Amino acid sequence: MSVPILQLDNVSYTYEEARRPALDGVSLTLQAGDFVAVLGHNGSGKSTLAKCLNAILRPTAGRVLVDGMDTADPSRLLDIRRTVGMVFQNPDNQIVASVVEDDVAFAPENLGVEPREIRVRVDEALRQVGMYEFRLHAPHLLSGGQKQRIAIAGVLAMRPRCIVLDEPTAMLDPVGRREVLSAVRQLRRSSGMTVVLITHHMEECIYADRLIVMSEGRIAMDGSPRAVFSQVEALRALGLTAPETVSLLHSLRAEGWDLPLDALRVEDCAEAIAAYLRRPRGTDTDLE
Amino acid sequence: MLKDITLGQYFPGDTLIHRLDPRTKLIWLVGYITALFLATNVWGYVLMLAVLVLEAALGHIRPKTLLSGLKPLIFIVIFTAVINLFYGSGEALWEWWIFRITADGIRRAVFMASRIMLLICGSFLLTYTTSPLQLTDGLERLLGPLKKLRVPVSELAMMMSIALRFIPTLIEETDKIMSAQKARGASFDTGKLTERARALVPLLIPLFVSAFRRADELATAMECRCYHTGGARTRMKQLVFARRDVVALLVLAVLVAVAIVLRHVGV
Amino acid sequence: MPILETRALSHVYSQGTPFEKTAVHDISLAVEEGELVGVIGHTGSGKSTFIQHLNGLLKPSAGQVLFRGQDIHADKAALRAVRFGVGLVFQYPEYQLFEETVFRDIAFGPKNMGLDEAEIRERVYEAASFVGVGDGLMETSPLELSGGQKRRVAIAGVIAMRPRVLILDEPTAGLDPAGRESILGNISAFQRSTGAAVLLISHSMDDIARFARRLVVFHEGRLVMDDSPARVFDRADELKEMGLTVPMATEIALALRRRGVQLPESVYTVKYLKKLLLERRGEARPC
Numbered sequence: 060m061s062v063p064i065l066q067l068d069n070v071s072y073t074y075e076e077a078r079r080p081a082l083d084g085v086s087l088t089l090q091a092g093d094f095v096a097v098l099g100h101n102g103s104g105k106s107t108l109a110k111c112l113n114a115i116l117r118p119t120a121g122r123v124l125v126d127g128m129d130t131a132d133p134s135r136l137l138d139i140r141r142t143v144g145m146v147f148q149n150p151d152n153q154i155v156a157s158v159v160e161d162d163v164a165f166a167p168e169n170l171g172v173e174p175r176e177i178r179v180r181v182d183e184a185l186r187q188v189g190m191y192e193f194r195l196h197a198p199h200l201l202s203g204g205q206k207q208r209i210a211i212a213g214v215l216a217m218r219p220r221c222i223v224l225d226e227p228t229a230m231l232d233p234v235g236r237r238e239v240l241s242a243v244r245q246l247r248r249s250s251g252m253t254v255v256l257i258t259h260h261m262e263e264c265i266y267a268d269r270l271i272v273m274s275e276g277r278i279a280m281d282g283s284p285r286a287v288f289s290q291v292e293a294l295r296a297l298g299l300t301a302p303e304t305v306s307l308l309h310s311l312r313a314e315g316w317d318l319p320l321d322a323l324r325v326e327d328c329a330e331a332i333a334a335y336l337r338r339p340r341g342t343d344t345d346l347e
Numbered sequence: 348m349l350k351d352i353t354l355g356q357y358f359p360g361d362t363l364i365h366r367l368d369p370r371t372k373l374i375w376l377v378g379y380i381t382a383l384f385l386a387t388n389v390w391g392y393v394l395m396l397a398v399l400v401l402e403a404a405l406g407h408i409r410p411k412t413l414l415s416g417l418k419p420l421i422f423i424v425i426f427t428a429v430i431n432l433f434y435g436s437g438e439a440l441w442e443w444w445i446f447r448i449t450a451d452g453i454r455r456a457v458f459m460a461s462r463i464m465l466l467i468c469g470s471f472l473l474t475y476t477t478s479p480l481q482l483t484d485g486l487e488r489l490l491g492p493l494k495k496l497r498v499p500v501s502e503l504a505m506m507m508s509i510a511l512r513f514i515p516t517l518i519e520e521t522d523k524i525m526s527a528q529k530a531r532g533a534s535f536d537t538g539k540l541t542e543r544a545r546a547l548v549p550l551l552i553p554l555f556v557s558a559f560r561r562a563d564e565l566a567t568a569m570e571c572r573c574y575h576t577g578g579a580r581t582r583m584k585q586l587v588f589a590r591r592d593v594v595a596l597l598v599l600a601v602l603v604a605v606a607i608v609l610r611h612v613g614v
Numbered sequence: 615m616p617i618l619e620t621r622a623l624s625h626v627y628s629q630g631t632p633f634e635k636t637a638v639h640d641i642s643l644a645v646e647e648g649e650l651v652g653v654i655g656h657t658g659s660g661k662s663t664f665i666q667h668l669n670g671l672l673k674p675s676a677g678q679v680l681f682r683g684q685d686i687h688a689d690k691a692a693l694r695a696v697r698f699g700v701g702l703v704f705q706y707p708e709y710q711l712f713e714e715t716v717f718r719d720i721a722f723g724p725k726n727m728g729l730d731e732a733e734i735r736e737r738v739y740e741a742a743s744f745v746g747v748g749d750g751l752m753e754t755s756p757l758e759l760s761g762g763q764k765r766r767v768a769i770a771g772v773i774a775m776r777p778r779v780l781i782l783d784e785p786t787a788g789l790d791p792a793g794r795e796s797i798l799g800n801i802s803a804f805q806r807s808t809g810a811a812v813l814l815i816s817h818s819m820d821d822i823a824r825f826a827r828r829l830v831v832f833h834e835g836r837l838v839m840d841d842s843p844a845r846v847f848d849r850a851d852e853l854k855e856m857g858l859t860v861p862m863a864t865e866i867a868l869a870l871r872r873r874g875v876q877l878p879e880s881v882y883t884v885k886y887l888k889k890l891l892l893e894r895r896g897e898a899r900p901c
Contacts, residue, residue, distance in 0.1 A: 100790045100791075100792060101760070101761065101762065101789070101790045101793065102760070113571060115567055115570070115571065137573055137575070140570070140571055140572075140573050141573055144571070144572075145568075145571040147564065147567075147568055148788075149564060151516055151561070152560075152561045152564035152565050152568065153564070153565065153568035154512070155508075155509060155512065155565070155568075155569060155572075156480050156508065156512060157357065157478060157479045157480055157508070157511060157512045158359075158478055158480060160583075161478075161480045161583070161584070164582075164583035164584075165569075165572055165574070166572035166573055167581075167583070168580050168581050168582055168583060169572060169573040169574045169575065169578065169580055170573050171578065171579050171580065171581050172581060173581065174581055174582060174583055174584075174585050177581065177582075177583040178583055181583060195359060197357075197359070197515075199515045199516055199519075202657065203657070210568075213572060214571075214572070217572065217573065229788045230787065230788055232656060232657045232817050233656070233817050233857075233858070233859045234656055234657070234857050235657075259790040259791065261791075262862075298792050299791065300791060302862070303820070303861075303862035303863060303866070303884050304862065304866065306884055307863070307866060307884050307887060307888060310884070310888050311888060311891065311892075314888075314892060316895075325862070325865045325866055325869050326869055328866055328869070329866055329869030329870045329872075329873055329875075330869075330873065332866075332870060332875070332891065333870055333873035333874070333875050336875055336891075336894065336895065520709075523704065523709070524709065524710055526666065526671050526704065527704045527707060527709075527710040528710060528722075529671060529697065530669055530671065530697060530701070530702040530703075530704070530772070531697075531710075531722055531723040531726060531771060531772065531775070532694060532697055532698060532722075532723055532726030532727060532775070533722075533726060534694070548712065549710075549712045549722065552712035553709055553710050553711065553712050556709075556712075556757065557709055
């Protein structure tokens with residue numbers, strides 16, 4: 060098997076003056092091409108985890124390998140950063156330039172890429188997030204969703220192998236959230252890039268291949284979104300709720316209905332219920 | 348409203364003035380200011396005004412926009428005019444205590460006010476038609492030789508472009524915080540001077556806290572995009588000196604020459 | 615008499631310039647004491663401009679705002695009193711915190727009202743308890759608190775003025791589900807125990823559906839719907855056309871109806887949907 064794109068061995072991180080570690084012995088392996096969602100409360104350690112993935116923070120114990128490079132090795136810093144791109148919560152605070160295309164060009168300029176090559180990368184990155192027509196606009200006049208897509212393009216212009224999005228939709232309205240998520244999914248489809256999506260919105264995890272639930276600095280659950288969300292009680296114990304689709308299925312099951320718990324999307328959920336209602340009575344499992 | 352301040356704002360466009368190399372425009376501004384200080388009589392000022400109007404027309408900048416830029420600085424203009432008013436020599440037209448107004452004083456006041464207004468408008472024409480990034484890029488290249496003297500020109504240019512980028516963001520933020528404090532009964536426009544100064548505390552503290560938070564997040568984001576000092580940065584947009592830049596600089600040379608000649612023409 | 619009312623309110627930005635833009639147009643809305651009204655509309659629909667008129671931060675270009683039946687702009691001196699009677703909590707209110715201690719920050723509003731020490735003290739503690747800020751935090755610096763706690767302190771700063779109308783712009787933005795739930799619970803408790811009117815702006819239809827008894831919908835500067843949640847969410851297609859979402863339960867109900875499951879239109883909570891489904895199953899069964 061090839062070298063994993065991200066490998067965490069027993070990683071811990073304790074902030075200065077903190078009593079408890081924010082990250083407490085996390086081990087995790089991500090292969091190139093994975094789409095992983097990380098879910099957890101504020102303070103669960105999910106953002107600290109994100110910051111360890113491209114050496115913004117260096118673990119206080121354990122180690123993080125990015126494509127085989129140890130994030131504790133300062134000589135590999137630029138290679139690590141260009142391999143794992145990072146998008147943050149507040150789009151305003153990550154846009155550097157006053158014109159969209161100049162902002163997207165920022166990272167390749169820092170890397171000393173040839174001017175003509177930068178142009179190619181900038182145009183490509185802007186097209187990937189559907190913002191090419193806005194290349195000459197001033198970022199502060201755009202909507203939150205548009206600004207966040209520009210931040211994503213700014214990372215894509217480095218041609219990273221992995222992109223980590225740290226709560227990219229937390230400050231956006233529903234329209235902006237949809238824009239950003241569909242840009243991420245589009246990116247997955249077209250490039251097969253490794254994506255780590257950190258969020259506290261259940262519904263945003265549905266499209267991931269793998270869902271990791273963080274709690275108190277540790278990995279509490281790890282599996283496919285279907286598998287994780289069908290553990291309604293375990294989620295509740297962590298103070299999280301399953302998506303409303305699963306909640307409904309779960310509460311109907313409590314009434315004796317024979318329904319699957321892993322129909323996460325609205326259409327799947329409705330289909331499961333409709334199919335159940337169509338079934339003749341005899342096949343029912345409840346025997347009232 | 349604070350949002351109405353146009354100080355240093357860029358109006359995107361595709362006119363001849365917009366297309367000029369920022370280095371040309373910077374040199375032009377320096378040349379224009381030089382010519383302005385060479386002007387000592389009416390003809391000189393008429394010429395400088397005509398040049399300014401022409402530039403504004405070529406850059407599709409409305410006179411109203413240009414004048415609105417003066418608004419926040421009008422105090423400086425009036426102050427200078429008043430000071431000069433009392434500094435003239437010759438026969439007094441009006442006299443009271445130590446104040447003396449002469450024909451020469453009036454002339455000086457009008458000229459100084461015109462000079463400052465033309466200077467401000469000329470500078471604004473530059474920022475209105477040049478994107479902050481181009482502007483800093485131009486400055487960085489022009490000041491490039493200073494790097495040899497260990498002046499961190501690139502870093503300074505980066506700081507300047509970031510400051511410009513965050514002006515609209517921070518103005519918007521100031522507006523928001525002011526509204527929020529007004530909603531809690533704060534008033535910023537009544538009371539004595541000391542009270543007003545104290546009333547600014549609920550505005551300034553949150554603004555600084557927020558600016559520091561933004562700076563912190565921005566620094567992290569920039570590092571994540573491989574910003575590092577000392578490395579060789581490249582630029583997507585290369586500055587190219589075109590034929591129009593050569594023409595513009597020739598015109599500038601003529602302008603300065605004419606300004607010198609006009610000095611010796613009587614009023 | 616409604617506690618707060620707007621009559622044909624319009625607001626035009628940059629009037630008389632080429633940038634002239636009508637932000638809100640001809641809005642008449644009356645809010646009674648004790649009501650909890652949900653305000654919906656996507657970014658740029660005019661709802662934020664509208665609410666800034668309700669405590670006089672913005673002056674209408676046309677029309678009136680009435681608080682307790684009085685035009686708030688009739689008397690300039692009285693306008694400040696309106697600010698105290700109509701409390702407005704902006705988006706991300708934690709950015710307005712500035713005092714050295716939590717206590718002093720919450721006390722800023724009451725102090726501006728010119729109340730005496732004892733009264734201020736009483737109100738600060740009362741407001742803090744409404745939003746679940748413990749007495750132990752009173753002497754800490756607001757800057758040391760967590761994001762969710764800062765938000766609570768900021769809301770308490772407005773509640774401490776004992777407003778008769780409390781307006782909150784996205785009070786749960788950026789919070790995790792647990793934080794959202796608890797702040798909405800606090801607001802609802804404040805409304806029940808003080809009898810104040812509450813206007814709650816939110817993008818989360820699921821939150822709005824659970825807490826509001828009346829919804830108003832803004833679209834392109836106009837008030838396009840003003841009805842019960844059931845009747846508003848009945849018009850799911852129209853809402854979606856305006857770029858708005860509907861509660862997940864409504865989505866599921868719509869998907870079920872497309873599959874031939876007969877359900878009444880107005881479904882907007884999971885609890886109610888479950889009840890309807892159980893009833894249907896009951897009917898389908900031969901007795």
